[in-house]
Amino acid sequence: MDIKNYTLSELETLSGEIRDRILEVVSRNGGHLSSTLGATDIIVAMHKVFDSTKDPFIFDVSHQAYAHKLLTNRWESFESLRQFGGMSGYTKPDESSSDYFVSGHSSTSISLGVGAAKAIALKNEQANRLPVVLIGDGAMSAGMAYEAMNELGDRKYPMVIILNDNEMSIAKPIGAISRMLSSAMASPFYQRFKKKTEQFVDNFGEGAHYLAKRFEESFKLITPGILFEEMGIEYIGPIDGHDLKSLVEILTLAKNMGKPVLVHVQTIKGKGYEIAEGKHEKWHGVSPFDLKSGIANSKSSVKTATQIYAEALMHQAEQNEKIVGVTAAMPSGTGLSALMEKYPNRFWDVAIAEQHAVTSMAALAKEGFKPFCTIYSTFLQRGFDQVIHDVCIMDLPVVFALDRAGIVGEDGETHQGVFDISFLRLIPNMTICAPRDEKSFHQIMAFATHYDHPCAIRYPRGAFLPHDLPLSTSFEKGKSQLLISNSSNTLFIGYGNGVGRATQTMAFLEEKPSLLDLRFVKPLDSQMLRLMAAKHKKWFVFSDSSRMGGVGSALLEWLSEERITDVRVVSFEYGDTFIKHGNTHLVEESLGLLPQQLAMRVIG
Numbered sequence: 001m002d003i004k005n006y007t008l009s010e011l012e013t014l015s016g017e018i019r020d021r022i023l024e025v026v027s028r029n030g031g032h033l034s035s036t037l038g039a040t041d042i043i044v045a046m047h048k049v050f051d052s053t054k055d056p057f058i059f060d061v062s063h064q065a066y067a068h069k070l071l072t073n074r075w076e077s078f079e080s081l082r083q084f085g086g087m088s089g090y091t092k093p094d095e096s097s098s099d100y101f102v103s104g105h106s107s108t109s110i111s112l113g114v115g116a117a118k119a120i121a122l123k124n125e126q127a128n129r130l131p132v133v134l135i136g137d138g139a140m141s142a143g144m145a146y147e148a149m150n151e152l153g154d155r156k157y158p159m160v161i162i163l164n165d166n167e168m169s170i171a172k173p174i175g176a177i178s179r180m181l182s183s184a185m186a187s188p189f190y191q192r193f194k195k196k197t198e199q200f201v202d203n204f205g206e207g208a209h210y211l212a213k214r215f216e217e218s219f220k221l222i223t224p225g226i227l228f229e230e231m232g233i234e235y236i237g238p239i240d241g242h243d244l245k246s247l248v249e250i251l252t253l254a255k256n257m258g259k260p261v262l263v264h265v266q267t268i269k270g271k272g273y274e275i276a277e278g279k280h281e282k283w284h285g286v287s288p289f290d291l292k293s294g295i296a297n298s299k300s301s302v303k304t305a306t307q308i309y310a311e312a313l314m315h316q317a318e319q320n321e322k323i324v325g326v327t328a329a330m331p332s333g334t335g336l337s338a339l340m341e342k343y344p345n346r347f348w349d350v351a352i353a354e355q356h357a358v359t360s361m362a363a364l365a366k367e368g369f370k371p372f373c374t375i376y377s378t379f380l381q382r383g384f385d386q387v388i389h390d391v392c393i394m395d396l397p398v399v400f401a402l403d404r405a406g407i408v409g410e411d412g413e414t415h416q417g418v419f420d421i422s423f424l425r426l427i428p429n430m431t432i433c434a435p436r437d438e439k440s441f442h443q444i445m446a447f448a449t450h451y452d453h454p455c456a457i458r459y460p461r462g463a464f465l466p467h468d469l470p471l472s473t474s475f476e477k478g479k480s481q482l483l484i485s486n487s488s489n490t491l492f493i494g495y496g497n498g499v500g501r502a503t504q505t506m507a508f509l510e511e512k513p514s515l516l517d518l519r520f521v522k523p524l525d526s527q528m529l530r531l532m533a534a535k536h537k538k539w540f541v542f543s544d545s546s547r548m549g550g551v552g553s554a555l556l557e558w559l560s561e562e563r564i565t566d567v568r569v570v571s572f573e574y575g576d577t578f579i580k581h582g583n584t585h586l587v588e589e590s591l592g593l594l595p596q597q598l599a600m601r602v603i604g
Contacts, residue, residue, distance in 0.1 A: 043071065048251075069087065141352045407588065421546070479519065
């Protein structure tokens with residue numbers, strides 16, 4: 001949609017139409033809501049001032065980029081948002097050439113912008129290309145953003161960073177005075193004055209230069225921009241992120257400055273949908289809901305794994321004051337909200353800073369506390385080095401509670417929790433285990449609380465798969481539980497939620513195999529596996545994880561070490577591919593992982 005010639009009135013009308021379209025689709029399909037509504041006017045202004053066909057438009061996380069999708073020839077296909085085979089909820093270059101980069105994790109945008117700026121400079125394209133970055137204030141809590149700004153401020157590549165601030169306190173203490181001064185600094189007059197002053201004082205030695213610099217610093221000390229200015233990045237703002245006239249004017253100015261510029265924009269989350277406006281965390285990501293009332297469509301009454309974890313951790317924390325915990329910007333998503341409220345001095349949200357979360361818990365473990373580091377499986381990837389360097393080398397008793405392990409559905413490739421077993425299993429001193437249901441989860445939490453080494457527990461998004469099996473017994477390190485013992489030549493080995501999937505698969509088979517709940521993928525239960533190898537020669541592995549380096553790999557390695565050659569292992573873990581977004585049932589069907597499909601593979 002070419003909006004270069006739109007009048008201000010037409011732009012405002014367009015913003016309203018975009019918000020209506022977002023609300024219409026998200027209320028049916030679910031998705032990110034408050035953040036993308038809040039960023040709509042910014043994105044409209046970006047498309048008015050810049051050109052997404054040549055300027056890299058880089059969205060941090062990109063959950064706020066729905067307006068960008070609608071402005072880049074995807075108005076009709078937006079109907080399929082987050083649906084299997086449909087449009088992604090994040091930017092995706094193979095969906096549109098206007099999407100510069102895949103983005104689903106936070107705080108990568110400024111680094112991408114710096115890289116793009118270097119490439120543009122090397123290709124001598126600075127005259128007609130400019131990286132434009134849109135980053136939220138939450139993403140500014142991660143160190144990677146400052147690593148990028150540190151280099152950018154030194155190298156001075158032309159680039160525009162738009163800071164979408166919808167909750168930071170950075171500007172609130174200053175209010176109208178800050179806005180007045182920032183408007184003055186944003187004006188062409190101020191920019192010309194600054195340049196002329198710099199040229200003038202250069203002719204009068206160090207003394208004049210020092211006084212002029214001190215005057216400018218004093219002028220900016222009462223503005224929010226001092227941090228960015230000190231890093232060598234020009235600061236403009238804060239400006240009203242819903243005033244399209246100001247947005248277009250300021251972005252046009254920033255575009256023509258020929259240097260790194262940060263434009264600080266203040267917005268209201270949920271803008272345009274009164275029910276969601278403001279700091280309401282529940283409206284950040286939503287399931288389908290009634291647009292008129294804002295009430296979510298009916299939800300399952302079955303307890304989720306996250307709820308079970310929160311209850312089990314609360315139970316342990318009430319009995320043991322040494323238990324502490326951390327999450328990285330996901331207090332409600334990980335179930336830690338109630339613990340943070342009850343024990344504010346023992347449970348913390350450190351914002352989007354997984355590396356810091358892991359390392360800070362390592363120090364608490366060294367001081368005699370029992371930390372539970374509660375992070376989504378996909379986000380622990382960001383703290384991989386810290387798990388090795390700061391926890392496992394010193395063999396510290398940090399528990400990693402990995403929520404959203406396995407397929408997470410509509411969020412797609414960037415959020416599927418499939419790699420944690422593979423990348424944790426290779427680390428010395430790490431113990432890896434998984435519950436299969438509510439009772440076993442409470443038992444595994446009791447085990448982890450008293451375990452004096454690093455330990456990782458993975459569990460799924462939503463509820464555990466239901467099963468009718470013998471009750472779980474207490475957890476012991478490296479011990480499995482044989483749930484069903486038959487004379488069949490076939491053994492089903494389930495790990496975590498894979499136990500439920502194995503049980504569902506058995507229902508489609510006439511000949512019933514034995515069933516083993518592995519419980520620990522590291523260390524393995526050698527004693528039990530030797531017994532199973534003597535009795536069963538066909539092993540089928542059920543686990544919601546990557547096949548490469550996963551549970552099947554661990555079993556094959558063990559068989560090789562034991563020199564057992566007559567057992568055939570077939571793993572029903574995920575293949576060597578990134579798993580697409582969509583309804584979990586449809587995704588699993590496409591991968592051939594529904595119980596009836598697996599049963600056919602067992603028979604065949």
